[in-house]
Amino acid sequence: MADVEEIIGQTKDGRLIVYFEQAGPASYSAGGFSVPIATLRKVEKIINLSNDGGFLMHPAKVTISGNSLTIPVYYHYFQCPVACPAVGQEVATGSNLSAYNFKGIVIGF
Secondary structure (H helix, E strand, C coil): CCCEEEEEEECCCCCEEEEEEEECCCCCCCCCEEEECCCCCCEEEEEEEEECCCCECCHHHCEEECCEEEECCECCHHHCCCCCCCCCCECCCCCCCCCCEEEEEEEEC
């Protein structure tokens, strides 16, 4: 379950619109970190993703499996480490992202 989940709306056909917040992992794994959305049985679409650390995230890169999201995180130019990889390169395995909050809006049932 995400740290925060809140139903913020419903579509005409009964699907729920859910806002979530999740603290980043203490040790990032290549390919992304998992965020289960307990409010839903199945996530159908990601509307928005953001974070308070300036990292890049893109809904098209997220893997959806049932009600769980696997969110890959990428470096952005202004928050790269000293030996900065290219903008858009995935965060290094083992990186501590626990100081950052990751937020999103999803639709599902």
